[in-house]
Amino acid sequence: MSEFSRDINVEVIEHSRDVLKIVLHNVPVKIANSIRRSVMSLVPTLAVDKVIIFKNDSIMNDDMLAHRLGLIPLRTSLDKIRELERNGGKVSLLLSIESKNDVTTVKSSDIVSRDKDVEVLSGDIDIVKLGKGESIELEMEAVVGRGREHAKWSPVTVSVVRGLPVIDIKDPNCGEKCDDCVDACPKGVLANQGGKLVVVDRYSCTVCKLCEKACPDNISVDIDESSSLLYIESVGQLSVDEIIKAAFEELYRKFSELYDAFKVMA
Ligand code: SF4
Numbered sequence: 057m058s059e060f061s062r063d064i065n066v067e068v069i070e071h072s073r074d075v076l077k078i079v080l081h082n083v084p085v086k087i088a089n090s091i092r093r094s095v096m097s098l099v100p101t102l103a104v105d106k107v108i109i110f111k112n113d114s115i116m117n118d119d120m121l122a123h124r125l126g127l128i129p130l131r132t133s134l135d136k137i138r139e140l141e142r143n144g145g146k147v148s149l150l151l152s153i154e155s156k157n158d159v160t161t162v163k164s165s166d167i168v169s170r171d172k173d174v175e176v177l178s179g180d181i182d183i184v185k186l187g188k189g190e191s192i193e194l195e196m197e198a199v200v201g202r203g204r205e206h207a208k209w210s211p212v213t214v215s216v217v218r219g220l221p222v223i224d225i226k227d228p229n230c231g232e233k234c235d236d237c238v239d240a241c242p243k244g245v246l247a248n249q250g251g252k253l254v255v256v257d258r259y260s261c262t263v264c265k266l267c268e269k270a271c272p273d274n275i276s277v278d279i280d281e282s283s284s285l286l287y288i289e290s291v292g293q294l295s296v297d298e299i300i301k302a303a304f305e306e307l308y309r310k311f312s313e314l315y316d317a318f319k320v321m322a
């Protein structure tokens with residue numbers, strides 16, 4: 057109980073469309089981990105799940121080609137994803153290309169979506185090469201899924217949580233003597249400012265303890281698991297704001313189902 061008796065607050069370290077780094081003060085790692093898992097495996101996205109191949113002259117076999125197409129991220133809004141999920145809808149995309157001259161690299165930009173609200177996230181992804189006169193003709197079906205079924209539906213490239221690093225310096229005015237711990241740190245966490253040793257970037261510390269090894273008498277590093285550092289990087293289909301919102305909605309839905317099950321028992 058004591059873990060939840062203190063004030064919870066969120067400190068934003070980095071926030072852009074695709075990156076979120078936050079400190080959840082007084083939220084234990086074991087609780088923040090459920091957010092991390094929900095982000096990775098419960099947030100719905102759209103991905104190609106079925107490929108109907110009419111013609112494939114390339115050197116890549118059909119299975120491999122279908123697998124590649126499944127991994128190409130598709131962009132649409134969260135509202136559209138929810139709508140498709142409610143209706144069991146599918147989105148059709150086409151790839152029809154012939155290499156008329158020399159060698160042609162088939163790219164994701166050659167994919168044509170039949171739904172104006174759905175597009176490939178990047179047109180720069182190489183799919184396969186075609187020799188002169190070779191062609192590919194196929195149709196894809198994209199459906200809504202979740203990372204727990206297959207990684208192609210996961211909306212993030214990174215979703216990690218860990219405790220907060222605690223760097224304890226017994227005598228900070230030791231910096232006149234040397235720079236050993238500053239040089240040992242691979243993340244630039246420590247700095248010698250006019251003879252005073254200071255922590256300049258605490259949240260970049262990976263707790264590798266190299267500084268502690270360099271000077272065990274004056275410096276020690278530990279982890280405080282009563283607060284959490286959460287780092288998320290989006291693949292790009294959804295913004296990190298949409299991902300976090302959807303992750304909480306999915307957790308809420310799961311807890312509601314659990315609560316309803318308890319009510320049935322009562
Ligand atoms: S903590 Fe140790 S290694 Fe680091 S500046 Fe002080 S004396 Fe040097």
Ligand code: SF4
Nearest residue numbers: 241261262264265267
């Ligand atoms: S534990 Fe590693 S990353 Fe953290 S301050 Fe020390 S050397 Fe740098």
